[in-house]
């Protein structure tokens with residue numbers, strides 16, 4: 040599968056997953072679930088909201104990457120950068136989600152440690168894309 044196809048497939052699937060998480064959060068509100076809405080669970084709500092919003096927006100970033108690869112002549116994403124973008128888009132929202140699943144006295148669970156790992160992967164992937172594009176589309 041070529042790189043553009045991979046980012047487009049991942050982007051649409053990931054968008055489906057994280058919009059579904061939005062529907063789950065909506066449902067937790069609908070049923071006024073204390074596990075999610077109590078003041079003592081504030082950190083869970085924050086973590087789940089961050090998982091939903093980051094997952095959704097990163098899915099859109101992957102769609103943008105797939106479309107850029109198709110439309111900008113000469114633009115290629117290095118294999119490592121493409122993988123970093125894909126894995127970062129999984130690892131970061133997964134870290135927020137796992138950090139909210141198990142909480143300790145107002146603190147997120149250990150899963151939240153995945154968040155900085157995902158952030159580094161994303162910085163590498165996006166930085167590499169920006170550098171390559173900068174060479175192909177130099178500022179006039």
Ligand code: HEM
Pocket residue numbers: 058060061062063064065068084088091092095096
């Ligand atoms: C492109 C689509 C979407 C984006 C970019 C997006 C982004 C966000 C962001 C940034 C927040 C945090 C808002 C804040 O706390 O100030 C949020 C919260 C929320 N979103 Fe989405 N969202 C999207 C679609 C959806 C859909 C389709 C649903 C469900 C039908 C949904 C349900 C929710 C819920 C329930 C919250 C609040 C969670 C809470 O505070 O307990 N979202 N969303």
